[in-house]
Every structure is written in structure tokens, then in C-alpha cells.
Amino acid sequence: MSDWLADTRTSYDTVAASYAEHTRGLLDGLPHLRAALRLFAEEVSGPVADVGCGPGTTTALLAGLGVDAFGIDLSPAMVELARRDHPGLRFEVGSMTEPLPGPLGGVLSWWSLIHVPDELVPVVLSHFHRALRPDGLLQLGFHVGDRTNLKTRGYGGHPMKVHVHLRQPERVAEWLRAAGFTVEARWLLGEDGAVLFARRG
Structure with missing residues (x-):
């Protein structure tokens, strides 16, 4: 496992x-x-x-909206919490840097691609594309900016070591188009967040 991936997993376990x-x-x-x-x-x-489902909150919200949703997260501790709090749903440990199970109707990735280095973003998006059915839907949420921050302390004051990559929506859209997606909509959330809707061609 790459150092950044191991650091991210350990940080979120903590x-x-x-x-x-x-x-x-x-x-x-x-x-x-x-x-x-x-x-x-x-x-x-x-x-x-x-x-990147974390403790399963968005997975449960999707299920409550009638979606056949399951969660994947890098952190075993997060998956354990998700299974405890949402026992009727499926959660598994996994990495977006590896192929996803498919075929899928959709992929939701909220504020999890932010930890992936630029050079691996095309790899991740190619995994999403291959896992989706034709016309499958992808929604990405991410921080907007032009820098990378090293987060050394977070939630509850616990130590962390994760890089947080802030990116411009057009740059993410270019990666999506290169991976074979059609970008259908971009929503800006205030000044520092964005959600992109994309569909597999």
C-alpha cells in the first residue's frame, strides 16, 4: 500500500x-x-x-430515498461504525484506487477524491467508469481551490496525516471527460465546495 494511502487509512481509523x-x-x-x-x-x-462512505450517513440517506445503496471505505474503523449504526445496509472495506464491484447504476463520491494525488485521479475515474453501466451516473463532491493542505490534526483533536487537494471544477471536469464521462451539471456550494454530475458514455 502506498504511503499516502496507508496514512489516510490510519488517520481515519484514529x-x-x-x-x-x-x-x-x-x-x-x-x-x-x-x-x-x-x-x-x-x-x-x-x-x-x-x-468513501465514512460512517455510512449518506449511504443511509440514499437508502431512505429508495436507492439500492452500499458503502465502501478505506478505513476499517469507519466501516465498523457504519455497520453498527446501519445494520440493514452493506458496507465493505475497499479503496477507490482499486477496481470497484459492478455493474453499477451509480457512484457517489463525496469529499473522498480530495485525498487522492493528481496523478492517480485518472486511475480512480477509470475504475468508476468501468464499474458503471452505460448511462450510469456519477456524482462527485470536493473542495474548490488551487492548493494542497497537509492536515495533521482533526476531529476531536486527534492526530492525522492526510493531504487535502483543493481543485477547480473545470480541472475535475477535464479529468471526467478524458475518462469517458459527459459532465451534465456543476453546482458551486458557497465559495469552497462543488458537486459535479457526470454520466458514463
Whole structure:
């Protein structure tokens, strides 16, 4: 396992419980993000992988909207929390840098691609593309910017070692088009977040 991947897994294992507490109910105050999730649920057909699912909150919200959703996360501790809190749903440990199970109707990846180095983003998007059925839907959420931050402490004050890559929507859109996706919509969330909707060609 690459150093950055091992560091990311260890970091999220360390903060898993604090992260789950911090993000509980977070979407209640984010109506535009909730709307993006509802639109995704309305448009998608078939099973959906929530990649980088963390403690399973968005996976459960998708399931509540009638989607056949399951979660994948790099952190075993996150997966353990997700299974505990959402026992009726499926969660598994995995990495987006490896092929995904398919065929899928959709892939949701909210603020998880942010830890992947630029040179591996095309690899990840190619895995998403291969896992999706023709016309399958992808939704990406990410931080907007032009820099990389090293996060050394987070949620609950616990130590972390993760790189957070902030990217411009057009750059992400270019990667998506190169991977064979059609970018259908871009939503800007305030000044520092974006959601892209893309469909497999």
C-alpha cells in the first residue's frame, strides 16, 4: 500500500468515532447538498456504491430515498461504525484506487477524491467508469481551490496525516471527460465546495 494511502487509512481509523459525531446531522443545515443527493437518487437506476462512505450517513440517506445503496471505505474503523449504526445496509472495506464491484447504476463520491494525488485521479475515474453501466451516473463532491493542505490534526483533536487537494471544477471536469464521462451539471456550494454530475458514455 502506498504511503499516502496507508496514512489516510490510519488517520481515519484514529478519528472515526469523533468524525461520526462531528458529521451527525451536518446535512440538516446544508439544503443545497441535500438537494444534490435527492436529484442523484431520482436520476439513478440500479445499485449505487457510496465510495468513501465514512460512517455510512449518506449511504443511509440514499437508502431512505429508495436507492439500492452500499458503502465502501478505506478505513476499517469507519466501516465498523457504519455497520453498527446501519445494520440493514452493506458496507465493505475497499479503496477507490482499486477496481470497484459492478455493474453499477451509480457512484457517489463525496469529499473522498480530495485525498487522492493528481496523478492517480485518472486511475480512480477509470475504475468508476468501468464499474458503471452505460448511462450510469456519477456524482462527485470536493473542495474548490488551487492548493494542497497537509492536515495533521482533526476531529476531536486527534492526530492525522492526510493531504487535502483543493481543485477547480473545470480541472475535475477535464479529468471526467478524458475518462469517458459527459459532465451534465456543476453546482458551486458557497465559495469552497462543488458537486459535479457526470454520466458514463
